[in-house]
Amino acid sequence: MKKTLIKNARIVTDMKVFDGDIYIEGDTIVEIADSISAKSGDTSIIDVEGKYVLPGVIDDQVHFREPGLTHKGDIASESAAAVAGGITSYMEMPNTIPQTTSMEEWQKKMDIAARDSYANYAFMLGGTNDNLEEILKADTSRIPALKLFLGSSTGNMLVDDVEVLKKIFSKVKLRIALHCEDEGTIKANLQKAIDKYGEDIPFDQHPVIRDVEACYKSSSQAIKLAQKTGARIHVFHLSTGKETALFEKKASLKDKQITSEVCIHHLWFTDEDYASKGSKIKWNPAVKSVDDREQLWKALLDDRIDVIATDHAPHTLEEKSNKYLKAPSGGPLVQHALTAMLQFVHQERITIEKVVQKMCHNPAILFDIPDRGFIREGFKADLVVVDTNNPWTVTKENILAKCGWSPFEGVTFKSRISHTLVNGHVVYQNFKVNENKAAQALTFKR
Ligand code: DOR
Numbered sequence: 001m002k003k004t005l006i007k008n009a010r011i012v013t014d015m016k017v018f019d020g021d022i023y024i025e026g027d028t029i030v031e032i033a034d035s036i037s038a039k040s041g042d043t044s045i046i047d048v049e050g051k052y053v054l055p056g057v058i059d060d061q062v063h064f065r066e067p068g069l070t071h072k073g074d075i076a077s078e079s080a081a082a083v084a085g086g087i088t089s090y091m092e093m094p095n096t097i098p099q100t101t102s103m104e105e106w107q108k109k110m111d112i113a114a115r116d117s118y119a120n121y122a123f124m125l126g127g128t129n130d131n132l133e134e135i136l137k138a139d140t141s142r143i144p145a146l147k148l149f150l151g152s153s154t155g156n157m158l159v160d161d162v163e164v165l166k167k168i169f170s171k172v173k174l175r176i177a178l179h180c181e182d183e184g185t186i187k188a189n190l191q192k193a194i195d196k197y198g199e200d201i202p203f204d205q206h207p208v209i210r211d212v213e214a215c216y217k218s219s220s221q222a223i224k225l226a227q228k229t230g231a232r233i234h235v236f237h238l239s240t241g242k243e244t245a246l247f248e249k250k251a252s253l254k255d256k257q258i259t260s261e262v263c264i265h266h267l268w269f270t271d272e273d274y275a276s277k278g279s280k281i282k283w284n285p286a287v288k289s290v291d292d293r294e295q296l297w298k299a300l301l302d303d304r305i306d307v308i309a310t311d312h313a314p315h316t317l318e319e320k321s322n323k324y325l326k327a328p329s330g331g332p333l334v335q336h337a338l339t340a341m342l343q344f345v346h347q348e349r350i351t352i353e354k355v356v357q358k359m360c361h362n363p364a365i366l367f368d369i370p371d372r373g374f375i376r377e378g379f380k381a382d383l384v385v386v387d388t389n390n391p392w393t394v395t396k397e398n399i400l401a402k403c404g405w406s407p408f409e410g411v412t413f414k415s416r417i418s419h420t421l422v423n424g425h426v427v428y429q430n431f432k433v434n435e436n437k438a439a440q441a442l443t444f445k446r
Pocket of ligand 1: 311
């Protein structure tokens with residue numbers, strides 16, 4: 001069995017930071033102690049010389065585009081970008097072609113990932129207006145959640161039949177992950193923009209079209225329905241201050257019925273950035289005002305928001321260079337999410353313990369992953385070594401996502417990922433992805 005000893009780590013886990021060594025056998029952390037000696041001659045030693053070692057990030061929302069959209073990205077390319085960014089596990093979304101709305105399509109993705117993925121993987125099942133039977137067949141020990149689009153986005157997966165929604169909320173025991181934006185509001189706003197600008201809608205109109213009310217109306221209706229039916233819902237990518245008032249801090253995350261997520265782009269960018277970035281920051285939901293961003297930060301720090309994710313959603317530069325109406329929403333983020341959050345740690349906006357809580361611990365708790373998300377004896381050795389004082393600049397040359405661009409191009413991050421271990425195996429080290437993969441399918445204990 002492969003043996004690895006990480007020496008001189010500054011370990012961040014369970015809301016603590018402490019110095020120690022980590023001994024790994026196979027895919028499992030066997031011992032954590034002040035000082036551990038190699039137990040045999042065949043132990044590989046990684047001396048991290050006082051660098052931080054964090055649990056691998058668990059990203060609960062990515063779009064890796066396979067099957068059907070592989071000109072934008074695929075499971076191999078995007079999971080390579082993920083491990084380069086310290087993400088060791090991901091949950092992928094169903095808006096591929098074909099859509100992941102049956103167990104048969106779900107199994108096909110699992111088979112591709114077993115062959116190609118660099119990071120541990122799981123695939124959400126998508127709900128539609130007519131696949132409840134299929135949803136109820138789902139193996140809940142292998143599927144993290146059901147995903148519903150309550151607002152149209154890439155892939156036309158809108159669930160807009162209220163009666164169907166009531167049935168899904170009443171019958172589905174899985175956590176239901178939601179994209180909340182009210183379609184009627186968006187359509188009316190879009191028509192107004194077309195009347196005013198014709199085909200030349202400026203990108204800064206995106207948050208006017210996909211506005212605060214569209215988000216609030218959809219999220220608040222979903223929450224009301226969840227309260228009525230008992231459904232456990234997780235509202236993805238909050239983007240407005242107004243929605244943050246809908247969520248509460250609770251003593252136990254495990255028992256929280258209604259939870260929420262914020263994404264990197266909504267914590268970093270604001271509507272002031274459309275002038276310089278244009279379609280590169282066009283996301284659904286839209287990046288909104290400075291005040292919205294500040295309120296998202298407040299809700300994140302006071303635990304009304306539970307999880308930080310990426311919504312990594314690559315499109316080609318060619319697609320993005322279309323005019324507003326044809327430029328798709330979404331952008332690549334997995335490679336830069338953790339380093340972006342560590343930038344905020346440098347700015348003292350958030351502590352490193354809290355970043356680890358929101359990006360590693362909470363996704364594991366929320367989705368019932370029993371053996372990942374923490375650095376603990378008996379847990380899987382998914383680990384990230386970060387050098388918090390080794391600046392580097394994002395350029396086209398060091399981007400791993402297949403689309404080859406990033407909204408962070410030109411940004412100098414102070415921290416860099418020096419090693420990523422997936423199941424005890426070094427899959428990434430100093431800008432190089434190791435071709436030997438060790439990823440596993442995530443399992444859920446329910
Ligand atoms: O901006 C987005 N792009 N938001 C989504 O919800 C979907 C995603 C995509 O798949 O392109």
